[in-house]
Amino acid sequence: MANSGDKKNILGRIAETQVVKSIFRTGVPRSRRQRMMIILNDVFLHLHPARLPVSGVKLKYTWCMGGLSFFIFLVLTVTGILLMFYYRPTVEYAYGDMIDLREQVPLGIMREIHRWGAHLMVISVWLHMFRVFMTGAYKPPREFNWVVGVILLVLTMLLSFTGYLLPWDQLAIWAITVGSNMAGATPFAGALGPGSSLLALGDVNFITPSSDARFALLGGRFVGEGALLRFYVLHCIGLPFIIMIFMSVHFWRVRKDGGISTPL
Amino acid sequence: MEAFKDFVNHVTRPRVLFPLLLVFTVLMFPPNEILFKINKKLRLYKLWTRMGGIIFFSLMIAFFAFGLTDPNFKKIVTKPDNVPIVGLLFLVNFFLWVSMKQAYENDARMDEGKESSEAGDAKEKVLVWPDLVYIEFISLILCTILLMVWSILLKAPLEEPANPTVSPNPSKAPWYFLGLQEMLVYFDPWLAGVVFPTVIILGLMAIPYLDSNKKGRGYYSFKERKMAISIFVTLWLLFWIFLITVGTFLRGPNWNFFGPFEYWDVNKLEVLTNVNLSEYFYMIWFKRQVPQNIILRELPGFFLMVSYFGILPPLLAKTLFRNIFKNLGAFRYSVFVVLLLIAASLPMKMFLRWAFNIKYIIAIPEFFFNI
Numbered sequence: 022m023a024n025s026g027d028k029k030n031i032l033g034r035i036a037e038t039q040v041v042k043s044i045f046r047t048g049v050p051r052s053r054r055q056r057m058m059i060i061l062n063d064v065f066l067h068l069h070p071a072r073l074p075v076s077g078v079k080l081k082y083t084w085c086m087g088g089l090s091f092f093i094f095l096v097l098t099v100t101g102i103l104l105m106f107y108y109r110p111t112v113e114y115a116y117g118d119m120i121d122l123r124e125q126v127p128l129g130i131m132r133e134i135h136r137w138g139a140h141l142m143v144i145s146v147w148l149h150m151f152r153v154f155m156t157g158a159y160k161p162p163r164e165f166n167w168v169v170g171v172i173l174l175v176l177t178m179l180l181s182f183t184g185y186l187l188p189w190d191q192l193a194i195w196a197i198t199v200g201s202n203m204a205g206a207t208p209f210a211g212a213l214g215p216g217s218s219l220l221a222l223g224d225v226n227f228i229t230p231s232s233d234a235r236f237a238l239l240g241g242r243f244v245g246e247g248a249l250l251r252f253y254v255l256h257c258i259g260l261p262f263i264i265m266i267f268m269s270v271h272f273w274r275v276r277k278d279g280g281i282s283t284p285l
Numbered sequence: 286m287e288a289f290k291d292f293v294n295h296v297t298r299p300r301v302l303f304p305l306l307l308v309f310t311v312l313m314f315p316p317n318e319i320l321f322k323i324n325k326k327l328r329l330y331k332l333w334t335r336m337g338g339i340i341f342f343s344l345m346i347a348f349f350a351f352g353l354t355d356p357n358f359k360k361i362v363t364k365p366d367n368v369p370i371v372g373l374l375f376l377v378n379f380f381l382w383v384s385m386k387q388a389y390e391n392d393a394r395m396d397e398g399k400e401s402s403e404a405g406d407a408k409e410k411v412l413v414w415p416d417l418v419y420i421e422f423i424s425l426i427l428c429t430i431l432l433m434v435w436s437i438l439l440k441a442p443l444e445e446p447a448n449p450t451v452s453p454n455p456s457k458a459p460w461y462f463l464g465l466q467e468m469l470v471y472f473d474p475w476l477a478g479v480v481f482p483t484v485i486i487l488g489l490m491a492i493p494y495l496d497s498n499k500k501g502r503g504y505y506s507f508k509e510r511k512m513a514i515s516i517f518v519t520l521w522l523l524f525w526i527f528l529i530t531v532g533t534f535l536r537g538p539n540w541n542f543f544g545p546f547e548y549w550d551v552n553k554l555e556v557l558t559n560v561n562l563s564e565y566f567y568m569i570w571f572k573r574q575v576p577q578n579i580i581l582r583e584l585p586g587f588f589l590m591v592s593y594f595g596i597l598p599p600l601l602a603k604t605l606f607r608n609i610f611k612n613l614g615a616f617r618y619s620v621f622v623v624l625l626l627i628a629a630s631l632p633m634k635m636f637l638r639w640a641f642n643i644k645y646i647i648a649i650p651e652f653f654f655n656i
Contacts, residue, residue, distance in 0.1 A: 050414055050415075053412065056412050056414045056415070057412065057414075059414050060413050060414055066413075066414070066418065069413045069417060069418075070413060071412065071413055072410040072411065072412055072413060073410060073411065073413055073417060074406060074407040074408075074409065074410055074411075075406040075407070075409045075410070075411055076403045076406035076407050076503075076504075077417065078411060078416045078417050078420060079406065080420070081383060081387065082387075082403060082406075082505075084380065084383075085420070085421075085424045088421055088424065088425075089424060089425070089428055092425045092428060093428065093432075096429070096432065112447075116446040116447065119443055120443070123440070123443065130433070130436040130437060132441050133435075133436030133437075133439070133440065133441045134432050134433065134436045135441075136441040137369070137432060137435050137436055137439070137441070138432055140366075140369035140460075141369070141428075141432065143461050144369065144372070144373050144376060147373075147377075148376060148377070148380055150489075151377075151380060151381075151384075151521065152380070152384070154492075154514075154517055155384040155388070155505060155514070156384075156403075156502075156503060156504060156505060157500075157501040157502040157503065157504070157506070157510060158502065158503060159492060159493040159496075160493060160496065160498075160499070160501070160502040161493070161499075161502075163493070164493035164494060167490070167492065167493050168490045168493070171486060171489045171490045174489075175486055178461055178462075181459065181461065182459055182462070185459050188443060189446065189447045190443050190444040190445060190446060190447055191444040191445045191446070191447060191448060191451070191453055192366075192442065192444045192453075193447060194447040194448075194449065195452055195453055195456040195457075196456070196457060196458050196459050198452075198456065199456050199457065199458040199466065200458045200459065200462055202474065202478075203465070203474050203477070203478025203479060204478070204479070205474070206473065206474035206475040206478055206479060206653070207475065207479045208475055208479065208480070211475070211479075213474070213475075213653055214475045214479070214653060215475055215649075215652050215653045215654035216652065216653075216654070217653070218652060218653075219652075243449060244449070245449070282502060282503040283403065283404075283407035283503040284400070284401055284403055284404040284407055284502065284503040284504050285499075285502060285503070
């Protein structure tokens with residue numbers, strides 16, 4: 022890099038302009054110092070440390086599954102936002118909008134990317150958990166981050182579960198019917214759960230099919246208009262909001278607990 | 286060929302395959318020295334070598350390739366929503382192999398008195414820019430390409446419009462919950478759908494607080510963490526991945542079992558003559574009427590549950606789990622052993638069902654309380 026000052030190519034010159042310099046304060050990362058500064062100065066890149074142990078860049082050690090889970094989450098966010106332009110969460114329109122998405126939207130593979138991406142994210146999150154277990158990375162001082170990770174795993178599956186209903190086809194409502202029937206069997210809180218009949222005042226039952234856990238989940242006694250709206254709001258706003266909070270904690274704690282796990 | 290298909294249809298029945306896999310998994314991931322020696326004698330650890338991996342995955346690919354020549358197999362496996370689960374099966378086995386291969390390599394190094402290969406790596410540091418950033422960049426490009434190709438080749442399924450009056454047969458939950466749905470065969474919804482998922486989540490969260498072993502952080506190793514890996518991998522492979530596989534590929538109309546090469550016949554009948562423990566106890570063993578009083582009726586079940594969760598833990602603490610009890614202390618040990626017993630209750634209930642047609646250990650339908 023010694024004589025790069027004399028013969029600069031076009032990219033090199035662009036990198037020296039005032040505009041580019043104002044955006045990337047560090048300049049072209051040539052020196053060791055600059056390469057560290059580019060990580061430290063950038064809001065996104067500084068999720069990383071500036072340096073890390075060699076094992077942290079070995080694919081056979083990391084499998085890259087945590088990073089890919091986050092990336093697929095971003096892909097799902099982008100495709101999800103695009104889908105929201107076309108989709109109306111009502112019983113009259115939902116299915117028709119799916120047909121339109123398939124047949125009217127040019128180059129319409131957003132729904133495909135969203136659906137297959139969702140499957141892929143569930144798988145990559147599971148594999149990430151498996152890697153963390155097999156390398157013993159949950160051991161002190163990372164115990165709590167493992168707990169946060171389990172919460173993220175549950176939220177991932179709930180996000181996928183709520184999204185399952187939205188196409189409003191046979192697969193969707195019956196899968197959600199099967200899934201939500203379980204909520205009706207919650208001990209004490211479900212109308213068909215053990216102990217619910219004990220929660221009564223004389224002859225008046227407090228837990229009925231119109232006032233139990235299943236009803237709260239579906240916003241109705243069966244999978245209908247109320248459930249569709251509830252699942253839509255949870256899928257697009259509620260759960261992403263919660264998962265973002267836990268993801269922030271998760272990434273923060275990866276750094277604070279000492280970065281990627283290494284032998285003691 | 287037909288004979289082979291019949292054989293596979295027979296062997297994949299849960300009551301045959303599950304016990305086989307359970308024994309095999311415990312031998313593959315031996316929790317203690319005795320089983321570890323058997324593993325060595327049978328040379329099962331050879332699977333975690335390059336050759337073992339090549340043979341294993343060739344067999345797996347060959348099985349799927351052969352299966353795709355069968356119309357029934359092909360129909361189920363190539364359903365668009367089932368494709369990811371086929372991928373999951375390959376990925377899980379592949380990464381299991383990757384981790385165990387490295388674990389055995391590290392164990393061999395440490396036996397020679399050397400440190401794990403990760404320990405050597407950790408001494409040297411590299412810059413995140415460019416070393417890590419480029420890896421991330423390349424892997425996310427590859428991931429994007431994979432997703433785009435997959436999306437172009439395979440249309441997202443869309444079935445008939447929702448119709449609350451016509452329920453498809455079988456009605457299946459989303460695939461990642463099919464393990465829970467499969468448990469419904471053996472347990473009531475309040476257990477399979479509510480209590481077990483809660484216990485699974487809490488149990489996962491408790492892992493770092495129950496594993497008192499300080500060794501094995503930040504590198505692959507089997508020898509130093511035999512017990513932990515054995516428990517986790519068994520539960521993960523058998524109670525998670527295997528149950529999902531059965532629920533996805535092998536459960537057809539009326540949730541009946543169908544072998545991978547079997548036609549999903551709606552009219553297939555499976556005779557169910559399941560009996561409660563109380564009926565066994567009073568009618569078959571003592572040849573008398575089942576008592577009217579609920580408490581008296583369910584006394585055998587209560588006795589069994591109390592001894593399972595009340596007497597077994599202290600007994601185990603004195604015998605098999607003596608060291609664990611010493612390391613964890615009374616409270617953590619209780620949590621550990623109760624979680625383990627709840628997990629073990631699934632195969633136990635399965636075996637009771639298969640061997641004796643037991644429906645419920647405790648059956649109080651009056652309060653929806655059936656175990």
